[in-house]
Amino acid sequence: MKSKILFVICLLFGLMFINAGLNKFLNYLPMPKDLPESMTKVMGAFMQISWFFPLVGLIEIIGGILFIIPKFRALGAIIILPVMVGILLLNIFDAPSGLAIALVMFAINIWVIIENRAKYMPLVR
Template sequence: MNSKLTLVVRILLGLILVVFGANKFFNFMPMPPMEGAPGEFMGALVKSGYMFPLIGFTEVVAGILLLINKWKGLALIFAAIISVNIVMFHLALAPAGIGLSAVVAVLNSILMYANWNKFKTLF
């Protein structure tokens, strides 16, 4: 795969993960109010006391690893776990926000395909 394309995709995914992960700690992009099942789900994650910080930490670590181009395999596995859960949340509970979650999943898929030699032993 084109190395310039993978560089752009890697940096873009890394930035998205770092920004949205850091937002879970510093709340510089306030979350819009959610009602019903999405609000209850997010409220439960926040009330657990550990889940939001764990998700944010995982996003930041994966994003930084992608940005500095170290341990890409580990970073992409972390990002895959995150992106699958984001997509499932939006498919099941908040379909209006599926756009960014689909972008994250596609970027992650492109990078996993480009680095398939690191993952083929898993399958």
């Protein structure tokens, strides 16, 4: 039962990141109109760095795909972790209205990392 719940959660998590990554290339989701001014400035700064959004989008797509596949989930969790930390910090400092979902997503990522800790042990030894 636990593995089925974990799979469904990881599937949804991975699909959310694949969607976010594809949006960085295809721009099919409109920007919300009620973004805080600080968030608008941050996004404007990110847009000035022409390679930043494509890089993050590619990482989100690859990490999301790997996160869905049980064999590669541990790798996907590590690939997505820096992006997830960035999302969490952005929501803490610039857009607290999205903090709840960012915390849930971060908790899922940490849960998967803890579940796969044995796969990371050779890296630490």
